[in-house]
Amino acid sequence: MKKPFVTKEQLDAIAARYPTPFYLYDERGIRENARRLKAAFAWNPGFREYFAVKATPTPAILKLLHEEGCGCDCSSLTELMMSDRCGIRGEEIVFSSNNTPAEEYQLADKLGAVINLDDITHVDFLEQAIGHIPEKICCRYNPGGVFTLGQTREGFQVMDNPGEAKYGMTRAQIADAFRMLRDRGAKEFGLHAFLASNTLSNEYYPQLAKVLFQLAVELKEETGCHITFIDLSGGVGVPYLPDAPENDIAAIGEGVRRVYEEVLVPAGMGDVALYSELGRFMLAPYGCLVTRAIHEKHIYKEYIGVDACACNLMRPAMYGSYHHITVMGKENAPCDHKYDVAGGLCENNDKFAIDRMLPKIDRGDLLVIHDAGAHGFSMGYNYNGKLRSAELLLREDGSVDQIRRAETPDDYFATLVW
Structure with a gap:
């Protein structure tokens, strides 16, 4: 109960x-949860949680999480402005948006945020908007089809439909986007994807990680681009029902570690930093x-x-x-x-x-x-x-x-x- x-x-x-x-928020609970997440991924030296500002866009909350080592995942002009006013700038921001106005890319660039491109056409759009391509850049991947997580230990199936989602690039597009960005001066590359929402399964993040890790290895071989970070986005859920199981963030972190060592390390990519963009899990x-x-x-x-x-x-x-x-x-x-x-x-x-x-x-x-x-x-x-x-x-x-x-x-x- x-x-x-x-x-x-x-x-x-x-x-x-x-x-x-x-609304009433619990400082103790927020801090303890942020520390559990950080401990679960402590095996990855570059790990950072970028709190999804859209979930709770309140300065006191953003500052509290920043004290616990979290950055901000922003998706609009005012979210960027709020992050800046909270003293969260530079690579402590990931700017991940879609159908993005030029002025929002301009502010993200001014603040030094890591920009995550949602579509291949945004390569040209970004360059026109800010006059250059940043040396560090990210692209969002959409694998299409239906994502299914099978029967989990909690006894239910996770299923979502990336093919119906408006976000991200196809497999062919993301390779082309990497080449375009590389040829225009980008030096550090990242990958991002979101496959399912509010999952109550310790298997989701490791499955998503495996999709992105395998893609990273392929893109490195195909394009020669230096992939330095992978953003696992959100999707780790919370039990709204009183009898629903809770996610075990320590088990999730360990599951991702196993896939990291299985896929990335043998490919010579054992220095890739991992990011998360959890909103619901961090605050709900x-x-x-x-x-x-x-x-x-x-x-x-x-x-x-x-x-x-x-x-x-x-x-x-x-x-x-x-x-x-x-x-x-x-x-x-x-x-x-x-x-x-x-x-x-x-x-x-x-x-x-x-x-x-x-x-x-x-x-x-x-x-x-x-x-x-x-x-x-x-x-x-x-x-x-x-x-x-x-x-x-x-x-x-x-x-x-x-x-x-x-x-x-x-x-x-x-x-x-x-």
């Missing part, structure tokens, strides 16, 4: 100071959305109305995603009431839970919606004129810092021309 990282007494005190809804379990029950409704179903809505956390409405809910103070009470937990939008899919068995919920109860630390606040929006919530950081010493204030009506109206 999932347990909140905050007690009811702590949360009551926080909610007395900061009105619900709000260490952030929650805190909301208060403000209404109950008894019609054809039993509804609990809360003061958060899909504008605060859109994953359940958009994807039908499960997020576990704890009713604070009733953790040990029987889950003998069936509820839809709903927000206040003028949309019927504005529900955090449907037919969920929970303890009896009374108006005023605080609800913790788990695993919202990644792709939670960042996917928020202002439909119905709803305002974005505050973000708070629970420090290791038990104190709480506001790391983003809640929006006000003045913020909402600030861009309007009357």
